[in-house]
Structures are given as C-alpha cells and as structure tokens.
Amino acid sequence: MMLTALGLMSGTSLDGVDVALIETDGRQIKAFGPSGYRPYTEGERSLLRQALTEAVHLSQRDARPGILRQAEQAVTTAHAEAVAAFTAQHRISPQEIDIVGFHGQTVLHRPERRLTVQIGDALALAKAIHIPVMHDFRAADVEAGGQGAPFVPVYHRALAQSLNREGPIVVVNIGGVSNITYIDGLDTLIACDTGPGNALLDDFMFRQMHQPFDTAGKFAALGKPDEAWIAQALKLPFFSVPPPKSLDRNDFAGLKLGAVAPADGAATLTAFTAAAIARVVPLLPKRPKSWIICGGGASNLTLLRMLRERLAPATVEPAEALGWAADAIEAQAFGFLAARGMKGLPLSYPATTGVPIPMTGGIIARP
C-alpha cells in the first residue's frame, strides 16, 4: 500500500526544519511532493546551542533537566509551525497525510553508552497538526547495540536504484556531520559517518566572521589549507575505524586551529571535511566509481572542488545535477523511514549501523 508521508528533519547544523512530502510504500518512491524549510530564529539557535552544551551531562534519553525542557518546547513549536505553513501553502489537509516522520533535534549521541537523545515532543506535535507522528527512529537500534546512525542509507539506496548506474556509488550527506552510503548492486549497502561536515566551519565562521556559514565556500576559496594540520587531525583513531561508525556533532570541537588568518582557517576546515570523506575509501570493499553529494555542503563550491581533487578519477556530482532535491533529501528520508516503520521493514542493518540483525523502529504518537 502506498502511503503519503511527511518527513521533518532538524539536523546537526541547527539551521532550521526541513519538510518534504513523499509517496512511497517504504520500498520504492512513487512520487516526490513539494518541500519546504522553516529556519530557526537567532533566539532558537542560541537556545539549541545551549541545549547541546547541557546535554553532555545526560545519562537518560527521556530526561529534560534545565534548559533542555525549554529547548524541547521550542523544537516542537518550530516543527508545528513548519507543518502548518507547508500544508497551508500547498493546500494539503491533514487527512491527506498518512504519517509524519519526526526526527527531532539530536542534542547528544553516545552510542557506546547506548544513548542517543533527540528532543521534540511527538505527542504534542501530533495534537497540534492532527496527524499521527512517528518518532524515536534511532532508539531501538542503539538499545540493540547499534550506532543509531546513519539512518538515511535505506533512502539513498531507493534513490540510487532509479539511476541504473554501475557501482559502487557513494551518496554523501554533508550536514553538520558528514555521512556516506556505499551502494554496489542490490546486495551491498554499507554506511558510516566520515567526520566533520559543515559544523566546524559554521562554528568558525560564526566566531570569526559573525556569519552562520561560508556562502558558496567563497571565503575558504581565498585561503590556503594547512595540509600538515589536516594530516595530524586525520591521525585521530576515529578515522581508521572501519564502517559502521557514528559521531556526535561536537566530537571534533576540541580541535584547535591556532592563530591563523581567518580565510586560511576556513580553507583548512573545508579541506578537512573533504579529506575525512576521502579517508573512508581504503576502508571500503572497492574504490567507488561515482560520488553524489547532498546536504547543505553540496552548495559549498570550494568543498566540491576539494572533493573532486581528492576523489579523482571518480566522478563527484552534486545531487541537484541528477534532479534530486539535495536540501530535501533528509526530510524525504524521514518520511520514507516512517513508511518503512509503519510496515515493520528494517530501518538499519548490521553494515549500516552495526546492529546485530536488521532492525525496524520508530514509535507512533496519535493525535
């Protein structure tokens, strides 16, 4: 049975809520609907930044001490507003949507402690939008000993199937953190986080230039990467661990650049993201033939250039070039995952998250 699913994603970049409609049976994509975006206000962003700082002390995924309660309410309200604006703009009634896939906002990810925390009140959201809401996608995986991330690989596989292209293909999502899905034919699906995405660069741009990000990578294009710094950073144990593996947004926040010219700093952090993605190649079964880049990082032209340099002779294409809606892919993915969850299909596999057996997941909150 085909379902109309609305996916909602608030990623580690803390930039806003992505919304996308998709029609799917959880296996194939029948049709893409429209997509939308509701940016966080400056106030909401700073609240989320504080929530991330406080969340490091959490030991239970349901606890909301201190500012986390307020941050959770802000996340829920922003998502309810995002859905209301989206359905009004596209004249869609709640009855037309079978399920909402609500990722929430990750504030802490510590799979080694069997802990991953996404804030957002699914029941309050379901009541506000009058649609059943699936949430807590990562919980069952982490409880079973998996990494709890990445979860978009099953959706990347569905997208890649429509390409009819010779593998191996890698789909890269460059959000706050970067993650890859390696697809070779119908049977091979391998995934992991690779290292930083935009988060280190965004935080640097915020501190140094009072800008939320480096638009189109123009600032980094003015600088020169410090290759010795990058080589040193790549010696961290995470980079030599084979997939599956995952990261918390702030796992590399302790890396310091020292006193560098701002443009050189931006160039170094951009090149670090590219180098960390390329570092995964020797950990994969075969050399990928083509790389498809999605997520906000696909809009960073300096990052794309650096990826091409480091991944040659493989091809590197932004997802938009294939007609995929690069910025909506994660939201579509959580709509797709909600449809899979409704049908009890696996969301994660031993080779995508390290879970012992293929695992379904998600919990439904009804209005």
Ligand SMILES: Nc1ncnc2c1ncn2[C@@H]1O[C@H](COP(=O)(O)OP(=O)(O)OP(=O)(O)O)[C@@H](O)[C@H]1O
């Ligand atoms: N025009 C642009 N030029 C350069 N970078 C951009 C542009 N637009 C977005 N970005 C980058 O992409 C980021 C947002 O990416 P995206 O929305 O994929 O992240 P996310 O969904 O929060 O992350 P995650 O995949 O980690 O959950 C921004 O913070 C910024 O760094």
Ligand SMILES: CC(=O)N[C@H]1[C@@H]2OC[C@@H](O2)[C@@H](O)[C@@H]1O[C@H](C)C(=O)O
């Ligand atoms: C715990 C968590 O929220 N992880 C995110 C984060 O952002 C990118 C990367 O790290 C990925 O592992 C994951 O998001 C995507 C949507 C995923 O689960 O596939």
